Amino acid sequence: RLEYVSYHDGLTGLYNRSYYEQELKRLNVERSLPMSIILADINDLKLTNDTFGHMEGDRLIQTFATILKKTTRAEDIVARIGGDEFVILLPNTNEQEVTLIVDRINEFVEREISTKIKLSAAIGYMTTNEIVDSIDKIFVIAEEAMYHQKLRDKQKQQADILNIIEVSYRERFPEQYLMSMAMVDCVKKMLATQNVPVQKETDILYATQFALVGLLSDERLSLTHEKHRIAEHGYHILKNVPAFRDVADYVLAIFENSDGSGKPHGLHSADIPLASKMIRVTLDYYSLQSQGLRQKSILKKLVKNVNIVYDKEVLDLLIQATKEKQDEKIRS
Structure with a gap:
């Protein structure tokens, strides 16, 4: 029970940042290649909290977490690493495969109608075919891709x-x-x-x-x-x-x-x-x-x-x- 609490996010049941960082180092080995990482950020969470209250904001987070569970595989590491930030580690997953998973996440998000504010998220991803000196480099590239999507969608989001x-x-x-x-x-x-x-x-x-x-x-x-x-x-x-x-x-x-x-x-x-x-x-x-x-x-x-x-x-x-x-x- 104590081990579960120390490695899981209390709100969503996903893994937490501590477990994600531990797994990120463990998976930086040849047998995990190619390895992909998906970074996702829920849009308008602050607006949801300000307009409908934090309970509705929590529901938005939980709804997105459920979608990530449904659209990923048992061997993937799905974690909530911040208020509205999520990361997925996908060992033995090439660029074509991760693209299909991202498309599936976007399809589920688009169909979701249970929340007061329409659920949407910015998603970025990166695939590496080699062991890297600093695993954080992969995260940074995925993060840049996510923020580029946010910028592209900025006018529509507004x-x-x-x-x-x-x-x-x-x-x-x-x-x-x-x-x-x-x-x-x-x-x-x-x-x-x-x-x-x-x-x-x-x-x-x-x-x-x-x-x-x-x-x-x-x-x-x-x-x-x-x-x-x-x-x-x-x-x-x-x-x-x-x-x-x-x-x-x-x-x-x-x-x-x-x-x-x-x-x-x-x-x-x-x-x-x-x-x-x-x-x-x-x-x-x-x-x-x-x-x-x-x-x-x-x-x-x-x-x-x-x-x-x-x-x-x-x-x-x-x-x-x-x-x-x-x-x-x-x-x-």
């Missing part, structure tokens, strides 16, 4: 991550999602009066759309209780999208107040991004509207908080934008 976030948000919080889309339309009108570069405008509109995406991490949160934590969770989810660094920063600052009394950092007006100010006043406007308040009552409440929560200039932009929307309704 689109997949964004789709995962949007679909999860829309399905689990349909009311908030619909409100966020109305907010996007309003903020777009506010931005029309500003000289904002196209890319920055795009980022602001994404931040508006995903202002409440932090609810995915903890649905017990609400806009009436510790609402800044929604922004904090949203920040951690959105920063998983490489192109969303600014978007994540805008979301984090949504619940900062003009007078410095907001959270999480107590920023004053001059330090709060304009995007965050626009999103905040628009979010509060639509939240009050969802409570059944009429336009006059909503604006009265918002005006009371000028220079406390909102900047007057930003509130004026909102008032103009909502007036335009009402005029459009009348004309239609």
Whole structure:
């Protein structure tokens, strides 16, 4: 029992790093040649943990581990060597054979539908036909191949991550999602009066759309209780999208107040991004509207908080934008 624990990963039942390193040295002999090594890295594990919690992240790891067990042979050494990293040692396996095994792993991964976030992995491999001075050289070459695949798939992965976030948000919080889309339309009108570069405008509109995406991490949160934590969770989810660094920063600052009394950092007006100010006043406007308040009552409440929560200039932009929307309704 003690020997099993010392050589196996507790979460997956696969071998652990210690056993892998021991076997790597043992197999660096002529009778194991040709020897191949496969290195695999689960994509989006951090996103899974940030969005759905670590239990779902563990399930993603276990699902991938099961696939590796199913697609390899009894003599192969399958190990989990890090949080999302796996390695397979394949003695007496040439390049053609290892390619077939990698193809089989990819087929099983593609068919897997049991996890909340679509399972995907970057895989690299290397075959040696001779004993090497440093067995780590094989690992490094396999690792480089894996990272090259990650780079090749980067654009698709980013689109997949964004789709995962949007679909999860829309399905689990349909009311908030619909409100966020109305907010996007309003903020777009506010931005029309500003000289904002196209890319920055795009980022602001994404931040508006995903202002409440932090609810995915903890649905017990609400806009009436510790609402800044929604922004904090949203920040951690959105920063998983490489192109969303600014978007994540805008979301984090949504619940900062003009007078410095907001959270999480107590920023004053001059330090709060304009995007965050626009999103905040628009979010509060639509939240009050969802409570059944009429336009006059909503604006009265918002005006009371000028220079406390909102900047007057930003509130004026909102008032103009909502007036335009009402005029459009009348004309239609």
